[in-house]
Amino acid sequence: MHTLLKGIRLVVFDLDGTLVDSVPDLAAAVDGALRELGYPAAGEARVRDWVGNGSLKLMERALADALGEPPSDALLARAHEAFLDHYGRDPSSRTRLYPGVREALDGLREREMPLALVTNKPYAFIAPILDSMGLVDYFGLCLGGDSLPEKKPHPAPLWQVAAHFDVAPQACLMVGDSRHDIAAGKAAGFRTAAVPYGYNHGEPISHSRPDGVVESLSELV
Ligand SMILES: O=C(O)COP(=O)(O)O
Ligand SMILES: [Mg+2]
Numbered sequence: 001m002h003t004l005l006k007g008i009r010l011v012v013f014d015l016d017g018t019l020v021d022s023v024p025d026l027a028a029a030v031d032g033a034l035r036e037l038g039y040p041a042a043g044e045a046r047v048r049d050w051v052g053n054g055s056l057k058l059m060e061r062a063l064a065d066a067l068g069e070p071p072s073d074a075l076l077a078r079a080h081e082a083f084l085d086h087y088g089r090d091p092s093s094r095t096r097l098y099p100g101v102r103e104a105l106d107g108l109r110e111r112e113m114p115l116a117l118v119t120n121k122p123y124a125f126i127a128p129i130l131d132s133m134g135l136v137d138y139f140g141l142c143l144g145g146d147s148l149p150e151k152k153p154h155p156a157p158l159w160q161v162a163a164h165f166d167v168a169p170q171a172c173l174m175v176g177d178s179r180h181d182i183a184a185g186k187a188a189g190f191r192t193a194a195v196p197y198g199y200n201h202g203e204p205i206s207h208s209r210p211d212g213v214v215e216s217l218s219e220l221v
Contacts (some may be wrong), residue, residue, distance in 0.1 A: 004214070010114050014118065015215065016121060018177045020098065025092060030047050033059065033085075052201060059083050078124075079103065091128050100216035104217035113140050116152050118142075142159045152184035153179070155187035158185065175192075182205070195214060
């Protein structure tokens with residue numbers, strides 16, 4: 001077992017960019033929404049840098065890029081509705097598990113480690129995505145970006161899962177791909193582990209100073 005897991009009694013995973021490469025489906029939905037409103041598609045490469053703060057922020061960044069200025073609240077609301085509609089119709093057909101993910105989850109489950117999921121994406125999309133990846137049975141609790149008033153980098157969702165499992169923050173490990181995961185983990189008093197392959201606004205995750213970086217989640221077990 002990896003030294004990052006020493007003394008750990010709960011492991012909390014991020015979803016997008018950590019367990020699954022979801023950008024192809026996210027980009028298809030962003031582009032579908034942009035086209036519906038008469039704007040050109042943004043494409044996967046740019047959407048990759050915009051993911052991380054939930055779906056409303058994702059569409060705000062996409063519209064700001066298309067318009068060259070921040071969108072009005074009314075336009076953003078329409079674009080967000082359109083995104084939710086497109087993504088809801090096809091949230092996972094091009095989404096893939098990263099290498100080592102199933103091995104890590106199986107290994108942790110064999111060790112009877114409780115597992116939770118905290119994502120900034122809307123809660124409604126979690127179950128369909130986990131279901132199509134064959135991951136529904138692993139997590140004792142899943143929270144979305146809209147499950148609580150605060151989302152990552154705020155520590156509130158992490159405290160919520162720690163309390164649910166009755167585990168002290170210092171015995172919890174947050175595993176994520178973005179500075180929001182690491183900031184939330186540090187603010188919550190969790191140990192933090194990062195993967196370097198996900199979505200971090202184009203910045204190396206080492207800049208966030210996680211307690212450890214693993215190239216593949218399989219290194220954890
Ligand atoms: O939807 C997002 O913005 C990011 O989702 P994540 O927290 O699972 O990386
Ligand atoms: Mg992520």
